[in-house]
Amino acid sequence: MSHLILVTGGGTGGHFYPGLAAAQVLRSLGNEVAYVGAEGGLEARLLPQGDLPYYLIPAGKLSREMLRPAEGGKVVRGLVSARGLLRRLRPRAVLSTVGYAGFPLAFAAEWAGVPVVIHEQNARLGLAARWLAARAQRIGLTVPVALGEQLAARSRVVGYPVREIRHEKAEARRALGLDPARPLILVMGGSQGSLELNRELPGRLEPFVGEYQVLHQCGVRWEAQMQAEHARTAGYAVRGFVDGPLAWSAADFAITRAGAGTLAEAAFHQVPSLLVPLPPELDGGAQQANAHFYAQRGASVILEGWERFQTKLEQLFTQAPTMRNALAQLSPAGAAHRLAELVLEVAR
Ligand SMILES: CC(=O)N[C@H]1[C@@H](OP(=O)(O)OP(=O)(O)OC[C@H]2O[C@@H](n3ccc(=O)[nH]c3=O)[C@H](O)[C@@H]2O)O[C@H](CO)[C@@H](O)[C@@H]1O
Known part of the structure; x- marks a missing residue:
């Protein structure tokens, strides 16, 4: 019997980084570990830069899109590849961070x-x-989730595994x-960037540039366009993709989407954030x-409607000290270890 543990999940950063943290x-x-990611996911770009053994398999979206032959075909091919990998590698356990990319192998x-x-x-x-549940x-959870009795008995709140790296602020x-030396407002659109934040924020943050500087993570897809539009605005830096731990270490405040990873990192680094969650119809x-x-x-403070932006941003500035205390209570430090323990409890 092999000693291998397989970790799977990805597509976006929010699913990939926690799997990677637990794998590490x-x-x-002392366990032998390999990562199984999705072809075309963010992990297909990031895994080759690391030192974990990895495999990439097809993975189709698990939504109504699945009914389209191309997507449905990918789901089936993903399951067939996953079965082949399991037969070949005979792992002791599989850890999946779910999402469409973590589905076939699990x-x-x-x-x-x-x-x-x-x-x-989430x-x-x-x-x-x-x-899969x-x-x-x-079932490892980031925060308590209401579940039926049977699932609850097998579930444990472990937190969201973040990359636990802090840099000194000025150095970051x-x-x-x-x-x-200048206080930094970080804009994080999430691993793919957010078109809404890209459209709304440069103009609305302009009056604050000077007293503050801004680092706006806009998504690789929109980088060229955003750079062309805003590169010459002094104090407003635009990047497609940033080093997460570096960006959070550098920040004093943040304006972000509300992906689970983004929130957990804000808590780990104690950065008060104004949240612009994705509309429910999208996720x-x-x-x-x-x-x-x-x-x-x-x-955190939630933005409900852009017309309230100025008021909410001021609320963020004035309430920052109490928010930092609340964030410290929610820090996910140790989550990767707790998740790894869950895996070792069941590994054969
Ligand atoms: C559109 C969508 O479906 N979003 C989902 C996706 O979000 P998404 O993939 O955007 O994920 P999160 O906000 O959870 O996490 C993003 C992760 O990527 C990292 N990062 C991001 C940008 C960057 O330039 N550099 C960088 O390192 C962040 O530091 C963080 O670790 O997965 C999350 C976790 O399941 C969900 O909560 C989100 O709803």
Whole structure:
């Protein structure tokens, strides 16, 4: 029997980085670990830069798109590839951070009798998590989620595994090519960038540039256009993709989407944030649920309508000290270890 543990999940940063963090902990504890990502996902670009053994398999979107032959075909090919990998590698356990990219391997493993642990990042279970939860041995959660009795018995709140790297503030700003001395507002659109933040924020933040500087992460897709439009505005730096730990270490305030990873990093680095969650029709309400979890605990402010931007930003500045305390209570430090422990509990 092999000693291998397979970690799977990706597509976007929010699903990939927590899997990577847990994989690294599992490896540091002496386990043999390999990563299984989706062809075309963010991980297909990032895994070759690291030192974890990895495999890429097809993965189709698990939505109504699945009914389209091209997407449905990908789902089927993903399951066939996953089954082939399991037969070849015979892992002791599979950890999946769910999402469409974490689905094929975990699903095939459940049917092959390999112990599976899933991790749901958001404050509610997504589709892949709901499909996998019934047969998963353990369900790791970022925050408490209301579940039926059977699922609750197998679930544990472990937090969201973040990359636990902190840099000194001035050094982080220097490394990002920013003014080391001026307070920084970080705009994070998430791993793919946010068109809404790209459209709304440069103009609205202009009056604050001078007293503050801005680092706006706009998404690789929009980088060229955003650079052309704003590169010459002094104190307003635009980047397609940034080094997450560096950007959070450099920031004093943030304006962000409400992806689970973004929120967990804001908590880890204690950066008060103004949240602009994705509209519920685009993600089944996951970001709204995440944002409310933080706002109810006084850790973030939610923007409800751009007409209130100025008021909300001022609220963020004035309430920052109490928000930092609330964020410290929500810090996910140690989450990667707790998730790794769940996996080792069930590994054969
Ligand atoms: C549109 C969409 O479906 N978004 C989902 C996706 O978000 P998304 O992939 O945007 O994820 P998150 O906000 O959760 O996390 C983004 C991660 O990527 C990193 N990062 C991002 C940009 C960058 O330039 N550099 C960088 O390192 C961040 O530091 C963070 O670790 O997965 C999340 C976790 O399941 C969900 O909560 C989100 O709803």
